[in-house]
Every structure is written in C-alpha cells, then in structure tokens.
Amino acid sequence: MRTQILVLGAGYAGVMAANRLTQRDDVDIMLVNPRPHFVERIRLHQLVGGTHDAVQPFAHVLADAVRVVVDEAAAIDAPRRRVLLANGDELSYDYLVYAVGSSPSDSGVPGVDEHAFPVSSFESATQLRRALADEPDAPVVVVGGGPTGIETAAELAEQGRDVTLVAGTVVAPYFNEPGRRSLTKRLLRLGVTVITGTRVTRVTDGFVELADGQHVPTGITVWATGFEPSDLAARSGLATDPEGRLLADETLTSIDDDRIVGAGDAVSPSGVPERMSCQAAEPLGMRAAETVLARLAGRRPELLANPFFGQCVALGRGGATAQISRSDDTATWMFVGGKAGAWLKEQVCVLTVTSLVKEARKPGSMWNPSTKARRHVLEAAKAETAAPAQATVVA
Template identity: 55%
Template sequence: MSIATRVVVVGGGYAGVLAANRLRRRTDVDVTLVNPRPQFVERIRLHQLVAGNDDAVEDYATVLADSVKLVVERAERIDLATHSVRLASGVTLDFDYLIYAVGSTAPVPAAVPGAEFAFPLGELEAAQRLTAHLADIPMQAPIVVVGGGLTGIEAASEFAEAGRSVTLVTSALGPSLASGGRRSVAKRLRKLGVTVVDNDTVTRVQPDRITLRDGRELPSAATVWTAGFGVPTLAADSGLSTDRLGRLLTDETLTSVDDPAIIAAGDAASPSAQPLRMSCQLAMPLASHAADTVLARLEGKEPGNLNPASVGQCISLGRRAGTIQMSHFNDQALPLHIGGRLAGVIKESVCAGTVSFLAKEARKPGSYFWPRGGQRQKNLKRGTVDV
C-alpha cells in the first residue's frame, strides 16, 4: 500500500488556493491548506467592500477542492529539521513538501509619525476597520488616499463615485503605466472629482489631517494608506533565506535555496532574488508553476523554469469605467490602452473570472493555463529583469 505524499500549503489567497487545487492532479497527494481566516478573501475587491458594493469574500466551498483539508489557523514557524509547521494553537503539521503562499501585506510604515491613525487597505480586517470608520463620518468629510499605484487609484475612484470627497496624494500617479494609460486614469479621476496631489509625500498623519513634505496640511477625516507592499515574516522568522522585503529566496523553479522540500508561490516568492510584480495576475501563474514543480518531482522529472508572460494591467475606476494598460510579455507597459466603460466591463470580467478560474481548477485540476514566453530566462542572463 503506497503512502500519500503530504503537502502543506501555507496561505489561502489566490496563489495558495490555486496551488492546492492543482496538486489534486495526483490522487496520491494529501493536501492541507493552512489559512488564518475561514473564508477566501477577494483582495482585488477590498476597495469595493469599503465603498459598500461587494463583500470581497467567497466561501472556500466555492473555490477549494473538497479533497483539500482546510485548517483555519495561523502558521507561526516552519521547522526545516523536522519538516513540520507549527501553528498558533501549538499543533504541528508534518510535510513532505510545503508550498509557501503567504501573499503580501500593505502596512503603514511605522516610521511615519502618526501611522496608527492611517487605515491600510491590504487585508480584510483592515478594510473592515476602515468601513466601520467611514460609517461614523459624514459623506462630505474629506478623505485622503495615500499612494498612486493601482490600489490607490482604484480606492480613490471607488470612494469618489460613492459620493466621498477624495484627495489622492502620491509621489507618482500610475508609475507602472505608459503615458497614455496614465492620462486615461487622470481624466477619470478628474471626472469623479478626485483632487490629485502629485509629486508629493505624506510626512505625518493625525486623526483629522495629514502633513505634506513641504509642511502643508490637508484635512482628512480618514487617511487611507495604499503606498507600498510588505510580506509576512514567517520565512524570515523560520530562518529561511529571504530578500530585503522578506520574500522567500528561490531558484527559477520556485524551490527554496535552503530546502528542496519548500516551494514558493505568489507575492511572497523571490526567484533568483529578482521577483515579479506583486499582483493577482502574476501570483496565479506562480502558484501553478509551484504546484507543477512539486508534481514533476513526484514523477521523477526535472521541473521547468519559471517564464510567465504578462499581458497588461486592469484598473477599475469606479463601477462604470476603467483603464486597461497593455504590456509586453515581460510586463513592461506598451503605448496602448483601453479606457472608459469598455475597460470597466473588461476589468469586472477579469475579477469575476479569477474566482471562476479557482473554482474550475477545484473541479478539474490542471485546467488553469497562462501565457508563457515572458523572456525571463533570457533577461536574467542579460541582467535586465527588474527587481
């Protein structure tokens, strides 16, 4: 009688769920998913949760294969010597392989004076706190969104469309976009009444205002922080090698440089110390590749190298418009975009399709596919992959 291979997946977001489902391509693999929450969080909809037009969660029964065991706990340490994971309850889970898919966070930097008065928008609980706070202040009260990346743009648009008075403060609006896509975003923000303070930074947060670099103060009944990403510290706390942000260092198969039994997926992976852009769009191909690496090893084969291709960036600008920034396969923006209502429809179909992809993979493991040919391996040899 054969003994099932035990795989523990740490993290139940987009990457963790997809990897867990895909591992079911083999019936002799026993998969356990560890996640601190009992529901799947649609992180790409958290700004909608705050605006009141989506709950941003799905039941795991919708997106996770029935044969995957869900453990609602927080992982506290990975023990390399015993190949086990210690949970917050004190329980340990042994593994033959571990997929590290803890995702990313979006904390307010502690170095910012008054950081405790700002509301991050990177996790469910933070979004719920912001929702409760907004319920206690008038609709006309001024809100400041800090950060001009995709999350900040989407949040500012959603809040303004809901009738809020919004100011967006950023060092650069849409830095990952081409000039045409950036103009498309700026035009929609103006139409929604969002005031954009560009080429500036917030140096202090207070309960009712923020301070800019030049000393100016802006009123703010709620300061929403969307600038920058971080990652959970589980890998570093466990003595695993990480990059400067705490992402797990791996080779190009997504295998940890410290232990061949540990494979990374999603935002917390740093292949060759030159990670891909943190995003749902790239987290899911990484998750598929991580699962395929494990499956290849179980079949006695050499796993392939990572080489996903990006096709663009989808931005919602409220419920009635959006911007789709097209890109080269290597994720560099092209001078080509789609704007307006059509882009909004496309963005919504992408969000809905993401959950559908997970559900389909749960029903039919191996069905998820993604564009390949991002030239990553050639770029690595040339030293041109962006960090």
C-alpha cells in the first residue's frame, strides 16, 4: 500500500522536504500552500523596491511527483491523522510535515495594525509596494533593526526615498562591532537616518512615537520587528514552545506524535529553536524528510546537526555586509562588506533556489553538512536556563 505524506507550507523548508521525499516511489506527496507559486521570501524587500518579483513557479522548484493543493490548513486532527482545510475539505495522511513558517510580529504596539505595513509575507510586501507607488514623495519610517528592516530601508533609500530607520537598541544585533560599523556606514551613505537606543511606542498615520516622547514624521510606516511562528500547532492542541513553534525532538519529530515532523521557522527542536532563517529552513526541511524516510525504511532517524555560516544583509543593489559566524551561529570578528558582500548576497539568494531545483531533479543529492555545533548549542541552552522544562533531547 502507498504511504500518504502531507506537507503543510511551501516555503524553503516545505519545498525542500517534499522534493527530498520523492526519493521513494511508493509514497504520494501532497503539498498544501495558500498560493500557487513559490515565494522567495528573502527577496521580499526587493519586491517592495521593485527590483525582483520574489516569485518562482512551482514547476521550476518542485519535483513533478509532488501534488500541490492551493489552500490553507485550518486544523490538524492528530489522533485521526487528518488535516482540515480552510475550504472545509479534509485530507488524511500517514506522515505530516509541518512547515508553515512564520509571519510578521506586531510586538503589541498600538497603531501597528491600522497604520503600518509589514514586509514579511508576499501579500503584505505587495500591498506596501502599491502604497509606495501611490505616494512617491512620502517619507518612510522603517521600524526594526534586524535584517528585514535594514534591507528594506536600504532598498528604498537607494531609490531616493526619504527613509528613517528606527532600529531599537542597536542596528544589526547579530553582528559584531566591525561588521556593524561597515553596515551602518553604508546605510548613512545611502541617506538613511538611523535612530537607535529607543523603541517605538505608538504608530499613527502622521508620526511614529518613540519611548523618549519624540515624534518622527511618517507618510508610510514599515513594520519589521521580527517574525512569529504560525499558531496552527497550538490551535490544533499540539505541544509548542512558548512562542508557538511545534515542539519536537532532535529528529524534528513532534513530542506528541511520531507521525508529525516539523521544519523551518515553525519547529522548535528540544525547545531550542534554530534562528528563523532560510539558512536553517532548507537543512531542516532535508532533516524532516530524512526522518520520515528513515521511519519508512525501519531505520533510526538521525539527529539535527547542520551548521550556520553567518548573516548576510543586503544594503541596496550596490552593497551588502556579510557577518561570518561560527557553526553554532555566534558572530566572529570577520565580515565581508561592499561590492564583495553584494556579490556574496546575490549568490546566497540564487543558491537557495538552485538547491530546491537540484533536489527536485535529483532527490537526495543536496549535501546536508553535519557538525557538533548543535550539541554545543543545546549544552549552552541547558547551562543558561537549566534547560526549558519541556525540552526532550533525543540522545
């Protein structure tokens, strides 16, 4: 009998997992996603700036054997192994890959829902692009000093917009000092006004209010303070970490149900999630697929062991700063800036798509490097917090 595998979410993690699962020809793979195309989420700031459409057809990135259902999962009924779709249909599965990603976080600040545009979904980025086109001279305030805020601010400033970046405590908190200096210099050269050491307490349609009482005039406000995971797992009664990611072990298997594996931004292995990034999402997608394949083959699944390389932040089309990290995702003193950084950033963006294409054409071919870094991350997390109560590390 054929095994039914359902993948929820066609982002970097879900597409990678679905492609890798096609190594077996006795499985039927169905991928549920709200849109009929793949979104290159890491290029959404380019969609906003009009320098890339951030979309790839599924025919390009997805194996022919994967069937796409354009809809949204409304609930997972784990005991019955069924998923209820938003249109009322139900899909049954033998194995479920939970890869529903994340969405913008509003940080609970008054006025954000009414007066600010998020960047981190295809729909919100498209809406923001339209608003910018309607008001070509409006000053723009970007809130958020992480990569999404910086990339959006730089992209718009490079096009001559009047941009203020309210960066929170510090710009690019992941970065080490030399890389941060280089990145900030480029932002200033592009004409971005950078405000640090404060936070936004209110957004209106005419100004953004800061904690120190300052009002920064705005025509269009962009909200980019981070991502929050989908709440589908929590809504479905599955165990989650405090932020709502599916709580899994180090094979990415849900602690509630060994027929459910998680991947990407939406999973929390051992309660110690990897940084929300496509850098982690694709290897997590591979690992999730390998866990299912191991179970089908009667093997013991391997543990998560992928390394990090750093964080590369685009600064318009002519520059970028890449902070090089250790494999445990902590920043070193090394960085690559300027045109070399811009070249590196473009290669990273291209590579994320070619990895999916390669896996679609030749499943199992993408190499998933393995390090001991993950073990060190878990030990450090345990030492720091005496380990989250719900952590379940599979040894």
